[in-house]
Amino acid sequence: MTLEDAQRLYDRPAHVSTVSEVQQQKNEAASARLRALTDTALGVGLKSGMAWQLYNIEIAIEQRQRDLDTVYDFGNLLIRGRVLPAVITEARDLYNQDGDYALRLSGAYYKIEAQPRFSSVAPSWRDYLTFPKITVDRSISLSGLTPRDGAERRVWAEAVEDGWRQGVKQANVMLEHGLDRMNRDFTGMLRFHTFVRQGKITMPAIASETIPVTKYGNTMAVDETLLRITTLPEF
Numbered sequence: 001m002t003l004e005d006a007q008r009l010y011d012r013p014a015h016v017s018t019v020s021e022v023q024q025q026k027n028e029a030a031s032a033r034l035r036a037l038t039d040t041a042l043g044v045g046l047k048s049g050m051a052w053q054l055y056n057i058e059i060a061i062e063q064r065q066r067d068l069d070t071v072y073d074f075g076n077l078l079i080r081g082r083v084l085p086a087v088i089t090e091a092r093d094l095y096n097q098d099g100d101y102a103l104r105l106s107g108a109y110y111k112i113e114a115q116p117r118f119s120s121v122a123p124s125w126r127d128y129l130t131f132p133k134i135t136v137d138r139s140i141s142l143s144g145l146t147p148r149d150g151a152e153r154r155v156w157a158e159a160v161e162d163g164w165r166q167g168v169k170q171a172n173v174m175l176e177h178g179l180d181r182m183n184r185d186f187t188g189m190l191r192f193h194t195f196v197r198q199g200k201i202t203m204p205a206i207a208s209e210t211i212p213v214t215k216y217g218n219t220m221a222v223d224e225t226l227l228r229i230t231t232l233p234e235f
Contacts, residue, residue, distance in 0.1 A: 034155060040145045041156045044136065045163025046170070051134035053171035061129055068125045072182065075122040077189045083204065084123070086233050087114040087188030088195065110195075113188060115232050116204040128182035131174055192233070205231035 061068070079085055094106040147153040195201040211224040 034152070037145055037147065037152060038155060038159045041159030042163040042166075045160035045165075046167040047134055047136045047163075048160070049164035049167025050171045051136060051167070052164075053168040054131050054134060054174070057131070057171060057175050068129075072125040072186055074124065074186065074189070077186075077193065078119070078122055079116065079204065080206065082118055082120075082227065083116050083206065083229070084119045085189045085192045086112050086116050086201075086204075087185050088191045088201070089113045089184060089188055090191065110191075110235070112233065112235075113184070116229060118227065118229070123185070125182055128178045128185075129175075131171075131178070201235050202231075202233050204229050204233055 074084075077085055089111050091109040091111075092107070094109050096104045096106075098104065147156045192201065196203055207228045207230045209226040209228075211226060212222065214221040214224050
């Protein structure tokens, strides 16, 4: 290409195409920025909504601490003060169809969901209803992904609101999940003790062995007691 050709490049159709491509690139960049802005706003709203709702949940739980301590007393359910009992779950009104000519109906169905295990400390409702602290990154204003004009501010506000709703909903789901697990375990342990009294399930067999002295090289233990669960409960 000569100097003259370069100076007259704007006369050629290719120049029109180049302008179109530049405009297209600008549009794509604007769309990418809008998507990034929306994603950032969603994330801010999600974390903010979750943190806000979890704080409300924490306050509500604190106001009911005494009731929770009284109702969910796992300590009284321990076997010999050291063994967590089995967790037995219950399902009602089940049916199982085996082909076209057999249908099994069950008024109640029970399952050992978790077997007994040793525990030095009894569980607490706090193990189920303590949630992580959610922190919102306030340095987002320094990232460049903040609204520049009225249109972007509207997009930001809508995305933050959408994320906020999702965050509140997710916090409520976390609470429901914790409550479900706690009720399943506590009720299941109560059910185990009830079934033991009714003769419907066996207790775990726990073997005890006393060891006068145990040496471990540069350490020594005296009067050790070794406990083992040798037989698990069965219906």
